[in-house]
Amino acid sequence: MQSRLEADPLVSICIPVYNAEATIERTLRSVTGQTWENLEIIIVDNLSSDGTLTRVRAFHDPRIRIVENPVHFTCAEFNWNTCFEHARGEFIALFHADDMYAPDMIARQVAVFSQFPDVNGVFTNGDMIDEQDSLIGSFRLPPGIAGNTPYTYRDILPVVLEYDNFLLCPSAMVRSGIYKTLAPFRYEQFGSASDLDMWLRVAKTGRIVIIDKNLLKYRMSTTQWSHSLKTTTQARDFFRVMDFHIAENRTCDLLSADTLAKYELRRLEDQVFISLNYARNGNFSGLWAHTRSMPWGRYLRIIITKPCISIPFLAGGFIKLAGNIFRKQ
Numbered sequence: 001m002q003s004r005l006e007a008d009p010l011v012s013i014c015i016p017v018y019n020a021e022a023t024i025e026r027t028l029r030s031v032t033g034q035t036w037e038n039l040e041i042i043i044v045d046n047l048s049s050d051g052t053l054t055r056v057r058a059f060h061d062p063r064i065r066i067v068e069n070p071v072h073f074t075c076a077e078f079n080w081n082t083c084f085e086h087a088r089g090e091f092i093a094l095f096h097a098d099d100m101y102a103p104d105m106i107a108r109q110v111a112v113f114s115q116f117p118d119v120n121g122v123f124t125n126g127d128m129i130d131e132q133d134s135l136i137g138s139f140r141l142p143p144g145i146a147g148n149t150p151y152t153y154r155d156i157l158p159v160v161l162e163y164d165n166f167l168l169c170p171s172a173m174v175r176s177g178i179y180k181t182l183a184p185f186r187y188e189q190f191g192s193a194s195d196l197d198m199w200l201r202v203a204k205t206g207r208i209v210i211i212d213k214n215l216l217k218y219r220m221s222t223t224q225w226s227h228s229l230k231t232t233t234q235a236r237d238f239f240r241v242m243d244f245h246i247a248e249n250r251t252c253d254l255l256s257a258d259t260l261a262k263y264e265l266r267r268l269e270d271q272v273f274i275s276l277n278y279a280r281n282g283n284f285s286g287l288w289a290h291t292r293s294m295p296w297g298r299y300l301r302i303i304i305t306k307p308c309i310s311i312p313f314l315a316g317g318f319i320k321l322a323g324n325i326f327r328k329q
Helices: 024-032 052-057 076-086 105-115 153-163 176-182 187-205 222-231 237-248 257-280 284-293 296-305 307-325
Strands: 011-017 039-045 064-068 091-094 119-129 135-138 173-175 207-219
Touching (some): 011 105, 039 052, 039 076, 064 076, 076 091, 076 187, 091 105, 091 176, 105 207, 119 187, 153 187, 153 237, 187 207, 187 237, 257 284, 257 296
Antiparallel strands (some): 091 173, 119 135
């Protein structure tokens, strides 16, 4: 007779790591302490030069398996792709080496898969923490998306276009066969937003669910975030992903004119922030070139023809812009 542990599906928790000695112990404590016991915990090390692996080995948990890359990958997404080669579970989750997970997170996600056999991906909500584990904010689902409800690609894509990405990468659990069919993450094409592209492709294969409970503590470096906000002069990779999926659906009725207008206003907001950073850093030649390249005609058409959409959006954008200008240096 099978034990309960043997009867429960195996879940592969893959944790790509690189120089994570400051946080990996807290992450692993939250993973090894899960109420779902049938786990394999795969640490894929990208040739760390600190004490990361020493801290991992100190756990002496037989479920932990260490994979050391033969070469150092220059981006995290390549290390993510390596995880698929070593995962043996029915479900795969890619956890971050600096985040923390509620004890019942995995059990809740597996329960959703059992409840909805056509669901191929399960996400959760989460809180944001800083370097000292202090709470600094929480994620919220956008309008039109309810927790614990299965959604299709057709449901998800318009909401992401209007409200940005709400699918938290380190909360994702996906059926192993789906992940391995869709792999790799397309970093060369979509950069840091290749995870969003993956989630949208998962949603094409079957429905996805977001558990509307904060089961993840997502660590943000407030110093790095603030510096990036004030210095970046590149459009977000988010727009590369969304432009690709818009082009794929151009011939169908999936995306309304209002949805596309809201998306373009979101792009305008991003480009205005880039202009601000050029000015902040005294790069006026870059500012001139950037503003000249912006599709002003497209933006003006949206502002004039869709005032009910553009006026509230622009008002909110100006408030965010003012906050960015007067943000403490």
